[in-house]
Amino acid sequence: MENEMGLTDSLKFDKNGLIPAVIVDAATGQVLTLCYMNDEAVKKTLETGKVHVFRRSKNRLMLKGETSGHIQLVKEVLVDCEGNSLVIEVEQKVAACHAGYFSCYYRRLNPKTGELEVIAQRVFDPDKVY
Amino acid sequence: MENEMGLTDSLKFDKNGLIPAVIVDAATGQVLTLCYMNDEAVKKTLETGKVHVFRRSKNRLMLKGETSGHIQLVKEVLVDCEGNSLVIEVEQKVAACHAGYFSCYYRRLNPKTGELEVIAQRVFDPDKVY
Numbered sequence: 001m002e003n004e005m006g007l008t009d010s011l012k013f014d015k016n017g018l019i020p021a022v023i024v025d026a027a028t029g030q031v032l033t034l035c036y037m038n039d040e041a042v043k044k045t046l047e048t049g050k051v052h053v054f055r056r057s058k059n060r061l062m063l064k065g066e067t068s069g070h071i072q073l074v075k076e077v078l079v080d081c082e083g084n085s086l087v088i089e090v091e092q093k094v095a096a097c098h099a100g101y102f103s104c105y106y107r108r109l110n111p112k113t114g115e116l117e118v119i120a121q122r123v124f125d126p127d128k129v130y
Numbered sequence: 131m132e133n134e135m136g137l138t139d140s141l142k143f144d145k146n147g148l149i150p151a152v153i154v155d156a157a158t159g160q161v162l163t164l165c166y167m168n169d170e171a172v173k174k175t176l177e178t179g180k181v182h183v184f185r186r187s188k189n190r191l192m193l194k195g196e197t198s199g200h201i202q203l204v205k206e207v208l209v210d211c212e213g214n215s216l217v218i219e220v221e222q223k224v225a226a227c228h229a230g231y232f233s234c235y236y237r238r239l240n241p242k243t244g245e246l247e248v249i250a251q252r253v254f255d256p257d258k259v260y
Contacts, residue, residue: 007244022152022161029159031152031208034215046241078161078235079246081227085164087235097211105208105217111176114137116209 008042012084018054019086023064023096025103026075026089032096033104035064037086049074051090068129070094100126138172142214148184149216153194153226155233156205156219162226163234165194167216179204181220198259200224230256 013019018036025032035053037045041061044052051064051072065071072090079086097104099122106120143149148166155162165183167175171191174182181194181202195201202220209216227234229252236250 007241009244010239010246020150020164022164024159024161029154029161031154031159031161031217034150034152034210046239049241074241077239077241078249079237079239080164080234081229081231081236082234085234086239087161099211101211104210104212104215106211107209109140109176109207109209109216111137111179111204111207114139116140119208 007046008039010079010083011039011042011086012082013039014084018056019084021051021053021086021088023051023072023088023090023092025092027091030103031105032072032090032092032102042086045074045088046077051088065093068094068098070096070129072096095123098126098130100124100129137176138169140209140213141169141172141216142212143169144214148186149214151181151183151216151218153181153202153218153220155222157221160233161235162202162220162222162232172216175204175218176207181218195223198224198228200226200259202226225253228256228260230254230259 017038021035021037023032038054041052041054053064055062070093076089095102101120102123107116108119147168151165153162168184171182171184183194185192200223206219225232231250232253237246238249
């Protein structure tokens with residue numbers, strides 16, 4: 001149990017008990033999504049090798065991809081200089097975004113107009129998955 | 131003024147008025163740092179083409195690299211599916227991390243022991259810059 005207790009000792013969780021984790025595609029480095037983890041979610045992620053998140057809107061721990069099956073297999077976990085954020089390199093199954101795109105960042109912000117412009121192709125139809 | 135007011139209309143700021151921004155190296159896609167922006171910081175970033183952040187510890191807007199000169203030139207701003215986080219692709223001058231590393235994520239978390247292991251080389255000596 002000593003090892004398990006120490007797994008997250010180097011991390012600083014915020015006042016809500018959360019730490020942000022940037023999820024990136026291990027193969028290409030592309031940023032897929034930003035999620036939040038509590039201490040339990042980080043430990044579950046390390047222990048199972050599958051990304052677990054604390055879903056703030058549902059106030060509970062969940063396996064990323066629980067509903068869709070689009071899980072994320074952990075390849076590497078990196079910690080920033082302050083210990084208060086993570087980068088997790090993963091093998092993404094199908095796609096990370098519930099809107100059907102590989103990455104949640106499928107739109108660019110036009111710096112002149114503020115408009116959002118879609119820059120990626122859908123890889124699945126959300127209506128058939130959720 | 132109409133354009134300026136609309137620049138951040140598609141973004142959702144949290145209850146503290148902030149949005150997280152994942153800063154990545156435009157050339158390689160490597161994640162450099164995670165920062166927080168208020169509405170003014172996003173607008174300044176878009177208008178000047180240089181990353182501006184809201185430094186929570188100092189409670190003020192600042193140009194990233196203000197002290198060190200290690201500024202970040204904006205190439206692209208991406209918005210996630212929910213409109214509540216950003217990815218900003220930049221040309222990083224020298225290094226992003228105040229600890230002297232190109233990226234703030236210069237340590238891996240050993241998933242068995244919880245220990246942090248340095249995986250990068252310093253590119254500058256912090257004692258000579260700050």
